[in-house]
Amino acid sequence: MDEYQQLISVISLTMGVAWASGLNLYAAILVLGLGGSVGGIDLPESLAVVQDPAVILAAGLMYAVEFFADKIPGVDTGWDALHTFIRIPAGALLAANTVGDVSPALQLAAGIVGGSVTSVTHAAKASTRMLINTSPEPVSNWLASISEDVAVFGGLWVALNHPVLFLIGFIAFLLLLIWLLPKLWRGIARIFRKIGQWLGLSKETNAALAGAGEATSELAKPSSLVDALQGLDSLHQSGALSDAEYATAKASVIAEHTSASAR
Structure with a gap:
């Protein structure tokens, strides 16, 4: 039973880190780093590097930058586009290191799955923000950004303390994305078509x-x-x-x- 609970906890942490990285990578690293440094989270040795003060300081600085950039219409979309090349590989790396001291094959498998989870979460975030930016008021951007930050902190807490509950919610999240992403992409295609018409392209x-x-x-x-x-x-x-x-x-x-x- 203990081995079963440990396996569930590892899977929950792996998927939780990958999912959170797609929403806000720096917030996810802060949660792990600060939690591990104060003893609130028992991190695998391969992930202990996030507890280093230099990593925590860098993550805190970048989280502060993202906190403001993520709430400015237009800037948030540019920020998301840039972080396509940062969040996904970082999410895969974090997920690979959450499985602890296992064979390289298992670490690679965790990295592949984690990177995929990070990519679809990032795609959902970026697509939603692009559609929100069609609204002239900034309040919806602030609400979306704050909700994402709360989801990262709250989601990782649930993943660490109630792994079964998190995995149930995670599966529901994936099913929602399967239904939602095609609709988001069709909406974005219409936006680009309208922009092309306005620009005469x-x-x-x-x-x-x-x-x-x-x-x-x-x-x-x-x-x-x-x-x-x-x-x-x-x-x-x-x-x-x-x-x-x-x-x-x-x-x-x-x-x-x-x-x-x-x-």
């Missing part, structure tokens, strides 16, 4: 859509209706058509098909 796309509109009558023939609707759905799913544009185009295709059938 999407003339080729507009021309292609205009050509598609001119071919609507042909596509709307009875034999081509299903193909036309499938084509429109593909454009909608990829973000090339907004919800409103998709609804308008779909109605036009169906109307043309009805008219052609009546003739």
Whole structure:
């Protein structure tokens, strides 16, 4: 039973560190470093380096910088883009070192899984922030940033003290991401398309859509209706058509098909 509980605790710490690193790497290192240095957390020897005063000081300094950068609309997105190259490898490294004195193969496996968890968490954070930045007010950015910080501190505390409860919540989080990430990415695709239209960079796309509109009558023939609707759905799913544009185009295709059938 003790070995089983120890295994659950290790898995919880590994996934907790990887998950927290995707939200706020420096906060995660601070929690581990400060907790380990005061004796509140029993860290594996391979992870004891985070208890070093120099590491704690560096993490504290960078956390202070991120605390403010993460609350400024636009700056937070740039910060997230830069940290794509920092959070993911750091999360993988931390996860690999949480498993303690084991074989290199197990450490590598923990690093691979941990890096994957960090990457999807970081993707969800960055995508959500980009969508939030479409709102002109800064309050939503502050609320999102503060919520993420609280989630990191609270989530790691639960991972360390109630590993089974954390793992249940972690699985629920992964299921939520499977449902949420495609929706976030479609929203971001629409944002980039709108930006391209504002900057005059999407003339080729507009021309292609205009050509598609001119071919609507042909596509709307009875034999081509299903193909036309499938084509429109593909454009909608990829973000090339907004919800409103998709609804308008779909109605036009169906109307043309009805008219052609009546003739």
